Amino acid sequence: MSATTTAATRRPPPWRDVRVLRLAFQALFLVGVIALVLFLLDNLVFNLRRLGIETGFDFLDQPAGFAIPDSDFRSTQSVQDAILQGARTTLAVALVGIVLATVLGIVVGVARLSPNWLMRRAAALYVELFRNVPVLLIIVFLYLAVFLRLPPIGRAIEWVDVFVLSNRGLVVPSLRATGSTGPFLVVVALALAAAAAAWIWRTRRFDATGEPHHRVLWAFGVLLVVVALGFLATGRPYGLSLPERGDLGVANGFRMAPEYAALLFGLVLYTASHIAEIVRGSILAVSRGQAEAADALGLSSFQRLRLVVLPQAFRIMIPPLANQYLNLLKNSSLGIAISVYEVTKVTRVSIAQGAPAPQSIGILMLVYLVFSLAIALVTNLVNRRLALP
Amino acid sequence: MRVRTIGLATLATAALLLAAGCSLGDDDDDNGGEAAPTGTETTTTTTGGGATGNVLAAVQNRGTLNCGVNEAVPGFGFVSEGGEFEGFDIDFCKVVAAAVLGDPDAVEYKPLTAEQRFTALQSGEIDVLIRNTTFTASRDGSEGANFLTTTFYDGQGMMVREDSDYQELEDMEGATICVLSGTTTELNLESQFQARGVSYTPLAFEDNDPLQQAFQQERCDGWTSDKSQLAGIRSNWPDAQGGPDALRILEVTMSKEPLGPVVRDGDDEWGDAVNWAVIATLQAEEFDISSENIDEALESDDPEVQRFLGQPVEGEPFDAGLGLPADFAVQVIREVGNYEEIYERNVGADSALELERGINALWTDGGLHYPPPYR
Numbered sequence: 001m002s003a004t005t006t007a008a009t010r011r012p013p014p015w016r017d018v019r020v021l022r023l024a025f026q027a028l029f030l031v032g033v034i035a036l037v038l039f040l041l042d043n044l045v046f047n048l049r050r051l052g053i054e055t056g057f058d059f060l061d062q063p064a065g066f067a068i069p070d071s072d073f074r075s076t077q078s079v080q081d082a083i084l085q086g087a088r089t090t091l092a093v094a095l096v097g098i099v100l101a102t103v104l105g106i107v108v109g110v111a112r113l114s115p116n117w118l119m120r121r122a123a124a125l126y127v128e129l130f131r132n133v134p135v136l137l138i139i140v141f142l143y144l145a146v147f148l149r150l151p152p153i154g155r156a157i158e159w160v161d162v163f164v165l166s167n168r169g170l171v172v173p174s175l176r177a178t179g180s181t182g183p184f185l186v187v188v189a190l191a192l193a194a195a196a197a198a199w200i201w202r203t204r205r206f207d208a209t210g211e212p213h214h215r216v217l218w219a220f221g222v223l224l225v226v227v228a229l230g231f232l233a234t235g236r237p238y239g240l241s242l243p244e245r246g247d248l249g250v251a252n253g254f255r256m257a258p259e260y261a262a263l264l265f266g267l268v269l270y271t272a273s274h275i276a277e278i279v280r281g282s283i284l285a286v287s288r289g290q291a292e293a294a295d296a297l298g299l300s301s302f303q304r305l306r307l308v309v310l311p312q313a314f315r316i317m318i319p320p321l322a323n324q325y326l327n328l329l330k331n332s333s334l335g336i337a338i339s340v341y342e343v344t345k346v347t348r349v350s351i352a353q354g355a356p357a358p359q360s361i362g363i364l365m366l367v368y369l370v371f372s373l374a375i376a377l378v379t380n381l382v383n384r385r386l387a388l389p
Numbered sequence: 390m391r392v393r394t395i396g397l398a399t400l401a402t403a404a405l406l407l408a409a410g411c412s413l414g415d416d417d418d419d420n421g422g423e424a425a426p427t428g429t430e431t432t433t434t435t436t437g438g439g440a441t442g443n444v445l446a447a448v449q450n451r452g453t454l455n456c457g458v459n460e461a462v463p464g465f466g467f468v469s470e471g472g473e474f475e476g477f478d479i480d481f482c483k484v485v486a487a488a489v490l491g492d493p494d495a496v497e498y499k500p501l502t503a504e505q506r507f508t509a510l511q512s513g514e515i516d517v518l519i520r521n522t523t524f525t526a527s528r529d530g531s532e533g534a535n536f537l538t539t540t541f542y543d544g545q546g547m548m549v550r551e552d553s554d555y556q557e558l559e560d561m562e563g564a565t566i567c568v569l570s571g572t573t574t575e576l577n578l579e580s581q582f583q584a585r586g587v588s589y590t591p592l593a594f595e596d597n598d599p600l601q602q603a604f605q606q607e608r609c610d611g612w613t614s615d616k617s618q619l620a621g622i623r624s625n626w627p628d629a630q631g632g633p634d635a636l637r638i639l640e641v642t643m644s645k646e647p648l649g650p651v652v653r654d655g656d657d658e659w660g661d662a663v664n665w666a667v668i669a670t671l672q673a674e675e676f677d678i679s680s681e682n683i684d685e686a687l688e689s690d691d692p693e694v695q696r697f698l699g700q701p702v703e704g705e706p707f708d709a710g711l712g713l714p715a716d717f718a719v720q721v722i723r724e725v726g727n728y729e730e731i732y733e734r735n736v737g738a739d740s741a742l743e744l745e746r747g748i749n750a751l752w753t754d755g756g757l758h759y760p761p762p763y764r
Binding site (some may be wrong): 065339348349351357 | 511530571583592603610654655
């Protein structure tokens with residue numbers, strides 16, 4: 001009797017077996033989701049056809065027709081190339097923005113904890129001001145009220161060929177290849193390897209003997225000397241391209257357009273105010289005993305911050321920082337308000353010039369998804385490396 | 390037991406979705422001219438019955454016309470100081486509303502940017518787009534748009550500051566030129582400068598406001614747009630910036646820009662209704678019927694005029710089968726006016742824009758407007 005009960009408990013009929021039911025419901029749910037997606041897609045394609053709108057992706061190979069300033073893109077190139085060019089601009093804004101926002105955020109965040117009253121208050125004012133204003137407003141304000149108000153090109157501010165500043169952009173000297181650059185690039189690679197070797201040597205020496213390693217100084221010194229010697233030895237393959245002001249613009253040099261600058265600085269100022277709070281919170285989260293131990297060891301206040309507090313604070317701040325980086329990337333789409341040709345702007349112009357909207361928006365979403373996942377991947381790797389075992 | 394109920398519900402939902410997928414598709418198949426995938430009228434007017442002009446019926450049921458317009462071009466479509474929409478294009482929204490609904494004020498104006506307009510039309514957010522939109526092949530072909538009678542024959546021009554040396558496009562080598570993005574002018578700018586071998590930097594904005602700021606601050610050297618729009622902007626140029634005399638529009642005409650109302654593809658009856666409402670203003674000018682003398686015209690003995698105004702000829706009012714009231718032309722003329730009145734009121738020689746009729750005159754005066762006969 002008891003044996004049959006056990007057998008029945010072990011093997012109930014399939015319609016009462018929890019494992020079977022679970023699988024069945026999951027399969028049903030999956031079918032439901034797939035059916036919904038298929039239905040929506042079918043509905044979309046059907047309606048697009050009925051409205052006489054293209055349903056495929058052939059439009060990507062059509063000539064774009066419009067021009068993109070400050071790029072090598074020509075209007076005869078395809079829509080696909082235009083979107084790629086836009087993605088490059090988005091990436092340029094996001095990467096430079098992330099670096100600058102991180103540096104500014106850490107500085108402000110540390111300043112908020114400064115014993116100096118003025119510095120602490122100034123940092124707090126900055127954070128409260130920029131954290132509580134919409135980023136679009138900051139960007140538009142910077143563009144209309146700051147960068148457009150710079151003097152027009154006819155009255156540009158110039159300083160002995162080093163920079164030309166007007167509302168057509170800031171132009172600084174750039175490098176220009178004057179000869180064959182191949183051998184020099186090889187030398188640069190060698191210099192980097194030598195610098196790395198110097199770094200490792202100094203670290204080992206420090207570990208072995210305990211004498212100060214000065215590895216940053218050593219590595220940079222080696223790098224500079226090798227690059228400088230290589231530059232002379234390979235016949236000076238690069239020259240300076242100095243800005244020359246004309247009536248309508250500046251020739252030569254490297255130019256930062258006011259639109260790009262307004263977007264970049266708007267995003268940096270806004271994101272840095274959030275990062276500063278993350279930095280402050282992370283530093284406060286490091287146990288007070290750690291700082292006291294550092295004091296007891298006789299470390300200076302800078303050493304205490306650099307060697308004891310910040311390394312532990314970094315571990316806490318990486319995940320929320322990643323969020324801010326993703327926000328910065330996505331906020332770069334606000335560049336459309338001030339005519340920055342990043343990927344959202346280019347996609348919208350393509351749509352207005354005849355590219356079908358659903359497919360174009362789909363591609364746009366894919367671009368942001370790829371960028372976001374890349375940022376998440378990098379920050380996760382850093383997070384894993386910093387995590388305590 | 391509970392788990393099983395949920396499972397059945399899931400199954401039922403999935404089946405329902407599949408069934409809905411098929412049946413909705415079939416429904417749409419029947420209504421060749423159905424409005425839009427997301428429009429609300431889709432659900433209210435699924436009467437079936439072939440291409441029976443669903444938008445016309447929807448507008449008449451709703452009692453208002455959704456008209457996609459511009460809000461930033463003086464003379465054509467802008468918001469006045471009193472908060473009213475005014476302009477040449479706005480008056481044609483009123484013309485359509487007067488013809489279809491008998492009330493020129495039964496219009497819901499939907500201000501749109503150049504980049505939004507076709508999406509708004511495709512999605513059914515608006516019934517008709519009257520927003521200085523150029524008739525082009527690719528828009529007709531791939532934007533799902535149906536272009537109707539041209540209301541304004543325009544051409545692309547270039548506006549520069551009075552104190553600059555520019556006389557023609559060839560002088561503009563290296564210049565920065567501001568343009569609205571998502572327009573035909575953006576494409577013409579590129580092809581015209583390329584054809585002339587003149588290099589330039591385009592700066593394309595979504596809105597006229599930041600564009601105007603950029604031009605005022607000398608961020609760009611030229612502003613290209615339709616000549617009529619440039620004239621409107623010039624006429625409204627702030628006195629602090631030197632007023633209209635601070636600006637100059639170059640002689641060159643860079644393109645053909647026929648502007649007119651646009652409706653969605655696939656609803657011919659609605660297209661016909663809008664089209665003939667517009668043609669009525671031209672026909673009225675040709676017959677010399679205006680809002681002033683419409684009552685006298687109703688008494689006219691001329692059978693052509695009688696037919697046009699929907700008055701009984703030999704006992705029966707003429708019905709062209711457009712789905713409009715027989716006397717729609719009377720409503721249009723009485724409430725809004727004929728083409729000449731609309732033109733002079735908004736953009737003509739006495740308005741701030743001071744545009745001559747030029748090619749926008751009737752064919753009888755050497756212009757391009759040639760209304761098809763109403764019979």
